[in-house]
Amino acid sequence: MLKTSEFQKAIESVENLPLDDQEILLDIIQKRLQEKRRKKLAEEIKEIRQEFANGDVQFGSVNQFLEALDQE
Incomplete structure (x- = not known):
């Protein structure tokens, strides 16, 4: 309530x-x-580029993504 009052x-x-x-x-x-x-x-963007440089990014189709989710 104090926050609302200050606002x-x-x-x-x-x-x-x-x-x-x-x-x-x-x-x-x-x-x-x-x-x-x-x-x-x-x-x-910097984080994504770092993940890409580390090989932590995977590419594929939507169907491949959904299949990977089903396997987990």
């Missing part, structure tokens, strides 16, 4: 800003979220 306080703080400031804040938050998504994607 509500943040929303109220933003709502108390002038409209121009709210728009600037929204733009900043959107850009930061985009950057976080880019970094996360880059990390995932």
Whole structure:
């Protein structure tokens, strides 16, 4: 409940800003979220490349994948 309260306080703080400031804040938050998504994607790509380099990646058709699941 404390988390919701802090979240509500943040929303109220933003709502108390002038409209121009709210728009600037929204733009900043959107850009930061985009950057976080880019970094996360880059990390995932790095992990996948490492798995591929280690030979931990297998290729095949969907049917082969389903057959392998059935064997487990």
